[in-house]
Amino acid sequence: MKQYNNYTADDFTFVVCAYQECEYLEEAIRSVKEQTISAKILISTSTPNDFIQGIADRYDIPVCVNRDGGQIKDYNFAMALPETPLMMLMHQDEILAPAFLEKVLDHRIYQLSGDAQR
Numbered sequence: 001m002k003q004y005n006n007y008t009a010d011d012f013t014f015v016v017c018a019y020q021e022c023e024y025l026e027e028a029i030r031s032v033k034e035q036t037i038s039a040k041i042l043i044s045t046s047t048p049n050d051f052i053q054g055i056a057d058r059y060d061i062p063v064c065v066n067r068d069g070g071q072i073k074d075y076n077f078a079m080a081l082p083e084t085p086l087m088m089l090m091h092q093d094e095i096l097a098p099a100f101l102e103k104v105l106d107h108r109i110y111q112l113s114g115d116a117q118r
């Protein structure tokens with residue numbers, strides 16, 4: 001029988017895809033930083049600039065730059081960044097509810113365990 005590990009926030013990375021100077025980027029980053037449980041966060045971009053770097057510096061988030069940009073190439077680049085088994089690509093204008101990650105992990109554990117009693 002296949003066994004599954006219970007995932008924690010340490011197993012999860014948010015990768016925020018940033019493009020140019022989006023007015024919603026900081027709000028999106030704040031929604032990730034304000035999760036009820038903390039996970040790793042990266043910013044991925046093929047358009048590095050002072051605006052993105054300033055927000056990254058303010059929230060102490062690494063910026064990963066794809067020098068071979070293009071929409072599909074950017075997504076593939078971003079998906080290859082995390083060193084965790086679970087990740088979420090998040091666009092710069094998405095805002096998450098504070099308990100988003102907690103609920104995702106709860107559901108994932110429930111789904112893997114097959115626990116119908118929950």
